[in-house]
Amino acid sequence: AQTIHQWPVAEIKAVGSPLSLGCTIKGKSSPNLYWYWQATGGTLQQLFYSITVGQVESVVQLNLSASRPKDDQFILSTEKLLLSHSGFYLCAWSLGVNTGQLYFGEGSKLTVL
Amino acid sequence: GQQVKQSSPSLTVQEGGISILNCDYENDMFDYFAWYKKYPDNSPTLLISVRSNVDKREDGRLTVFLNKSGKHFSLHITASQPEDTAVYLCALLATGGNNKLTFGQGTVLSVIP
Numbered sequence: 290a291q292t293i294h295q296w297p298v299a300e301i302k303a304v305g306s307p308l309s310l311g312c313t314i315k316g317k318s319s320p321n322l323y324w325y326w327q328a329t330g331g332t333l334q335q336l337f338y339s340i341t342v343g344q345v346e347s348v349v350q351l352n353l354s355a356s357r358p359k360d361d362q363f364i365l366s367t368e369k370l371l372l373s374h375s376g377f378y379l380c381a382w383s384l385g386v387n388t389g390q391l392y393f394g395e396g397s398k399l400t401v402l
Numbered sequence: 403g404q405q406v407k408q409s410s411p412s413l414t415v416q417e418g419g420i421s422i423l424n425c426d427y428e429n430d431m432f433d434y435f436a437w438y439k440k441y442p443d444n445s446p447t448l449l450i451s452v453r454s455n456v457d458k459r460e461d462g463r464l465t466v467f468l469n470k471s472g473k474h475f476s477l478h479i480t481a482s483q484p485e486d487t488a489v490y491l492c493a494l495l496a497t498g499g500n501n502k503l504t505f506g507q508g509t510v511l512s513v514i515p
Binding site: 331332335346348377385388389393396 | 406447451505
């Protein structure tokens with residue numbers, strides 16, 4: 290069975306500090322991976338997607354970056370956090386690129402002060 | 403403007419009644435329509451979905467209706483139960499890859515005994 294794990298569960302960070310959120314998928318070879326984000330009171334929106342190792346496409350420009358260093362790992366990061374980065378970050382995987390069915394991780398709650 | 407709108411932020415239904423959740427959209431390019439269910443402190447999970455060539459689909463107590471001319475998508479839950487209490491998110495996908503689901507803001511359904 291496939292499992293998806295995100296870390297950390299929650300972070301409180303200062304404006305201007307760096308950030309790294311991680312996501313690992315087990316039990317699925319070469320998954321399509323995604324980062325979604327929901328600002329407090331906002332809607333879920335896709336930030337990045339990756340079809341294969343080393344390839345990441347940006348969907349929304351939010352001064353964040355993503356990398357896929359391994360087949361089962363997806364990292365979201367920034368060198369300098371903004372207040373507007375606060376929210377809930379969800380990693381997800383899918384079996385194809387146009388299936389519509391996403392399997393989400395537990396999420397990481399980020400508070401920027 | 404918002405491409406996908408769930409006009410009711412909340413809905414309260416008596417146990418045993420029918421819950422009707424609505425979603426309106428603007429983009430003619432959407433061809434996959436889904437409802438995701440989210441419990442507090444959990445991530446969204448896919449509940450039911452249809453492609454644009456289907457205008458109705460039933461699955462147990464769940465029925466989805468797609469009105470393409472009216473750009474309206476709805477979920478009906480019959481014999482509503484307290485365990486149906488959750489946030490319901492409509493999620494739409496346009497053909498073109500990267501599984502960029504466009505989510506609505508969500509409707510909080512409360513089923514009271």
